Amino acid sequence: xxxxxxxxxxxxxxxxxxxxxxxxxxxxxxxxxxxxxxxxxxxxxxxxxxxxxxxxxxxxxxxxxxxxxxxxxxxxxxxxxxxxxxxxxxxxxxxxxxxxxxxxxxxxxxxxxxxxxxxxxxxxxxxxxxxxxxxxxxxxxxxxxxxxxxxxxxxxxxxxxxxxxxxxxxxxxxxxxxxxxxxxxxxxxxxxxxxxxxxxxxxxxxxxxxxxxxxxxxxxxxxxxxxxxxxxxxxxxxxxxxxxxxxxxxxxxxxxxxxxxxxxxxxxxxxxxxxxxxxxxxxxxxxxxxxxxxxxxxxxxxxxxxxxxxxxxxxxxxxxxxxxxxxxxxxxxxxxxxxxxxxxxx
Ligand SMILES: NC(=O)c1ccc[n+]([C@@H]2O[C@H](COP(=O)([O-])OP(=O)(O)OC[C@H]3O[C@@H](n4cnc5c(N)ncnc54)[C@H](O)[C@@H]3O)[C@@H](O)[C@H]2O)c1
Ligand SMILES: [Zn+2]
Ligand SMILES: [Zn+2]
Numbered sequence: 183x184x185x186x187x188x189x190x191x192x193x194x195x196x197x198x199x200x201x202x203x204x205x206x207x208x209x210x211x212x213x214x215x216x217x218x219x220x221x222x223x224x225x226x227x228x229x230x231x232x233x234x235x236x237x238x239x240x241x242x243x244x245x246x247x248x249x250x251x252x253x254x255x256x257x258x259x260x261x262x263x264x265x266x267x268x269x270x271x272x273x274x275x276x277x278x279x280x281x282x283x284x285x286x287x288x289x290x291x292x293x294x295x296x297x298x299x300x301x302x303x304x305x306x307x308x309x310x311x312x313x314x315x316x317x318x319x320x321x322x323x324x325x326x327x328x329x330x331x332x333x334x335x336x337x338x339x340x341x342x343x344x345x346x347x348x349x350x351x352x353x354x355x356x357x358x359x360x361x362x363x364x365x366x367x368x369x370x371x372x373x374x375x376x377x378x379x380x381x382x383x384x385x386x387x388x389x390x391x392x393x394x395x396x397x398x399x400x401x402x403x404x405x406x407x408x409x410x411x412x413x414x415x416x417x418x419x420x421x422x423x424x425x426x427x428x429x430x431x432x433x434x435x436x437x438x439x440x441x442x443x444x445x446x447x448x449x450x451x452x453x454x455x456x457x458x459x460x461x462x463x464x465x466x467x468x469x470x471x472x473x474x475x476x477x478x479x480x481x482x483x484x485x486x487x488x489x490x491x492x493x494x495x496x497x498x499x500x501x502x503x504x505x506x507x508x509x510x511x512x513x514x515x516x517x518x519x520x521x522x523x524x525x526x527x528x
Pocket of ligand 3: 273274287
């Protein structure tokens with residue numbers, strides 16, 4: 183089968199590989215019907231994911247149909263349509279039992295698919311711990327609707343959950359890339375009084391204005407964000423800040439825009455260490471929450487999609503066949519042609 187493979191730093195390539203087989207009784211084999219490209223795939227390509235193993239098939243955001251299951255798989259059976267979870271987790275260790283599935287102590291625990299083991303930019307993928315790694319998609323929900331469930335939507339859902347958002351809050355979201363918009367959708371479900379999105383790309387500002395007219399949008403290249411947030415909130419800054427940009431200066435913007443005693447959720451991953459200038463923050467009494475997504479709410483997310491409460495289909499701006507995935511990466515990586523997300527059809 184064709185598989186998009188991490189060859190070495192700076193190089194991904196379409197290669198021929200044998201179809202995967204069940205190697206553990208908890209495995210399932212999924213025939214991928216739609217996959218996507220994530221910013222984290224680019225981080226692998228650029229060498230900023232040291233744990234990524236050369237030779238693996240990349241891709242960790244996909245939906246498909248179960249082809250085969252191991253003897254101990256209970257939740258899914260062949261023929262089920264499923265969303266694949268970015269994280270592999272045993273469900274039984276200390277961390278899994280507390281919902282911190284990103285820290286599962288299994289050797290493949292956490293983000294393994296498309297990083298340390300073969301992922302889904304291919305025709306088939308082997309999913310370990312299929313009972314926790316797969317979520318059944320209702321017949322009324324399309325592949326395009328469910329595509330982001332296991333990764334960027336799970337991330338947005340997790341971020342909104344740990345943000346402890348209250349009805350009276352002003353929530354600031356920094357960055358309206360695909361993950362920022364998924365975070366926005368999940369924040370909207372908490373119905374805070376006020377949502378502000380800060381984004382430097384005019385096209386993405388326009389996208390947010392068009393699709394989510396109740397949200398205030400500010401472009402830091404045109405407006406002083408800290409001042410804007412202060413004058414658009416009740417208590418001198420945002421009650422909750424979601425930093426989903428991961429760019430130069432965006433971490434500083436996050437804590438500066440927060441009111442005293444606010445919560446700052448750091449969703450973004452950075453290429454470089456960030457500075458926590460405690461003397462400058464003295465008296466702000468901030469709570470920072472950081473981490474990799476704990477993607478264990480995918481069934482709830484799929485229910486919300488089914489009920490029409492989350493719709494990420496406008497994010498899919500481009501679709502390519504797997505045979506043209508190089509072109510898809512080029513557009514996604516260079517943010518050409520107004521791209522937000524790319525869907526790949528195997
Ligand atoms: N914690 C997790 O588990 C997890 C999961 C998924 C993604 N992420 C991270 O989330 C981040 C966002 O991912 P994405 O796929 O949306 O990436 P992206 O690069 O498409 O989005 C970032 C957005 O931020 C904007 N931006 C840049 N500088 C800004 C600034 N100073 N102020 C406001 N906006 C600014 C960019 O224009 C862009 O639209 C990345 O760092 C990614 O690695 C983390
Ligand atoms: Zn991802
Ligand atoms: Zn575990």
